[in-house]
Amino acid sequence: MERKGQRPLLDRWGTLQAREARLAWMLTSPTALIVFGLIIFPVVFSVWISFHDVTLRNLNDVFHAPYVGWKNYRNVVNDFAFKFQGVHQWGAAVTSVVYTFVATALTVLLGLVAALLLNRPFRGRGATRAIFLFPYIAPIVSVAFVWRWILDPRPSGVLNDLLMRMGLIDLPKAYLATRGLALVLVIIFTAWRYFPFAMLMILARLQAVDRVMYEAAAVDGANAWHKFRHITLPELRYVLGAIFLLRLIWTFNKFDDIYLLTGGGFGTNVLPVLTYQFSFRALNFGKGAATAMILLAILSVFMLVYTRTVMRGSE
């Protein structure tokens, strides 16, 4: 639009613009090179690997690996660790989806409660907000191992100790090694660790809500619940949706949390951990890549929704 208006000066503008563009590309190229070279190319290469027989033997000569068609995918889909075999053996695909949705919902819910809490003025609010961010900024290894130690199967574990003192259990239990319970605990851990991210986003949005609306509602005799239901929630709708999708994608991709807490055992195996196990434990990179592609296929559904709604909305 602007360019059309300046048509008489096109020649001079053209060179200036060209110079600016050249400079811009020069400035962005190192970043672009690293990011695209280490992410976009690997994504493409990953597709290639998933159709070839790549193991530790031919890793040094990977480009001559034999083509095997859909064999890797068939192996993954028929693997007992992957496929759904009834209520007691969910397999990694179903576990992944259930884990991701429940953990994300809980994360956003906790984030919302924490943000509403911190949106009220009280003494020590700044310090409290800083403390609330601790789980998110602390190294994953240390928090995961602290939680494992709290849930330790020995009587010296905190949860065992508390429940035994209260007389609720007689013998110590191995919580993270109990099917079902392990998944619940992993979900709680995920929400505990990532709610601060949701909290920050919601808090930023809450502080932008016009106070006048609350005052008007108060004049009309609205109580706290009405205000929350009819002012706060509608104002937050967009940001809640955005956080939900973003966290959904990130949780679906998460490897560290579950790997460190349970190693993917006891009904908590998810696709990222399975991908790691196939490629770096069984050293079958083709099968690992195929698992990753299935993960990506499910993920791309999330991504599509994300780009359709959030990225368009933020323009």
Next chain:
Amino acid sequence: MTSNRSNTKGSDRANLLDRLAQSITWPRFIFALILIFFLTSILFPFYWMVSSSFKDYAEIGSREAVYIPGAFRLDAYRELFDPNHPNFWNFGSNILNSLKVAVPTAIIAVILSTLGAYAIARLRFRGKGFLLNGILLVYLFPGVMLIIPLFAMIARMGSTLGFGVQDNLPILIVTYLAQTLPVALYMLANYFRTIPAEIEQAALIDGCSRFGVIWRVTLPLSVPALVSVAIYTFMIAWNEFLYALVFLNSSAMFTMPIKISMIFNDPTPRLHVVMAASTVMTVPVVILFLALQRFLTEGLTAGGVKG
């Protein structure tokens, strides 16, 4: 005099209690309850980490949980750092490895993202939208999926050029850059947009080159943002687990997270040592965060959703 003063103090206190009693209403009570629930569930694990690091082997495996260590014991720390200890872990070398990875990552990320973010915030060029969206999409790919082709790619390159994939810290730095640059770029570009373009234009008119403008005008105005990007990328590299797990093979080259996980998986339970190492790893991060809290939280929100 003194009695008088204490008297007024006493009545003040009574007054305060009175006011306190009046001010406790149901909503406030529930508010306080939820706040306490959050604070305990957040702080207890951290307390448990630090306090367990002062316990000894007997307290770790006793018949009940030991909530306060019997004495201020440094056994676990000696095991980590004292070469004369029978179970010496040489954790100092792992701290050094983590620094060797995290510091260059932070410095290079700041330099590269400053250049890129300046172009994105200030210059008009074809392909900017594509670049931004591409970088944003990258943010959404799973690390575990990228690591297989990266591993194969670098192994292939290594066998041609004659370097090893494993135990190679520079390779780790490059992969961390790929993970941190998108966020760094977004944080900085958002910040640069808040600097009035007029200041830069004035410098340009005065005959400054573009690089001169970046160096003399933009950077001095962006010190808080640059520091927070540096800390942020440092923290990501410091905390990173998966890539280090795959790319590092010998315990002398391990970064802290991998070493801690190795100590955790030791056949004899060494939880006090794990907690000591975790404390050593967590404390600097928390201090850095607290010192720069305001900038960092702004950066965190700016990197995600606007408004």
